[in-house]
Amino acid sequence: MISDEMDFMNAKVLRKKAEEVLKEKQQKGSIPEETDTKRLLHELQVHQIELEMQNEELRLAYITAETALKKYTMLFDLSPMGYFTLDSDGAICELNFMGAEMLGERHFSLIDSNFKLFISEDSKPVFNNFFKKIYTSNAKEFCEVILGYDKKTLCSVYMEGVVTEDDQKCLLSVVDISKFSLQNKS
Structure with missing residues (x-):
């Protein structure tokens, strides 16, 4: 499929060849349709936002735990x-x-x-x-x-x-x- 004579340093040629390969794969059914791709992209974006929210929650929990640790360490050690x-x-x-x-x-x-x-x-x-x-x-x-x-x-x-x-x-x-x-x- 990819010829040895192709110039992979030329971005235009590389892009054109990649698009041809993509069309072939879509025709064979090995690449999801555009609607499936949009749905998958949406799911990935939602999942990324969920992870960002969880990360923020963990960061706040860490700060709270650090504050409590400092407080109780001081209370214990300096009593x-x-x-x-x-x-x-x-x-x-x-x-x-x-x-x-x-x-x-x-x-x-x-x-x-x-x-x-x-x-x-x-x-x-x-x-x-x-x-x-x-x-x-x-x-x-x-x-x-x-x-x-x-x-x-x-x-x-x-x-x-x-x-x-x-x-x-x-x-x-x-x-x-x-x-x-x-x-x-x-």
């Missing part, structure tokens, strides 16, 4: 109380900056450390009872303990904890009450 997520053995899965400050260590060095190592010897029975009750009662529990390690006292804290239903992690909020304890003793 004036310590937040911890512990597994059932007491290992720290997540914590915020105040939690790291309360334990006197760098934030990332505490991940996978056992939280129980930061409970003073005198407070370990209270904490262990509290931690056991959280997992057995499936309700919010609270206690007051002293954080410390190697005979070094860090601070007195009030803790509240609850276990998540889905992955059985303990969500722990910790408030430094050392200043309140000292004021009550005066």
Whole structure:
């Protein structure tokens, strides 16, 4: 059909030959009729607009999610109380900056450390009872303990904890009450 002698660099010759090939294909029925082509073009245009609308909706959802992520990251990380997520053995899965400050260590060095190592010897029975009750009662529990390690006292804290239903992690909020304890003793 296409001859080797044709000059494919000449746009006019190439177009004329392409139109001839198109007419042949239309006569054989392998190319849709003009009305079918218009219908297909319409469908493609409608589909393109649908995709553009979905893309805009996804873009707005992404912006909303980014805004919420920034808000809750700031709320979690910069909170004036310590937040911890512990597994059932007491290992720290997540914590915020105040939690790291309360334990006197760098934030990332505490991940996978056992939280129980930061409970003073005198407070370990209270904490262990509290931690056991959280997992057995499936309700919010609270206690007051002293954080410390190697005979070094860090601070007195009030803790509240609850276990998540889905992955059985303990969500722990910790408030430094050392200043309140000292004021009550005066």
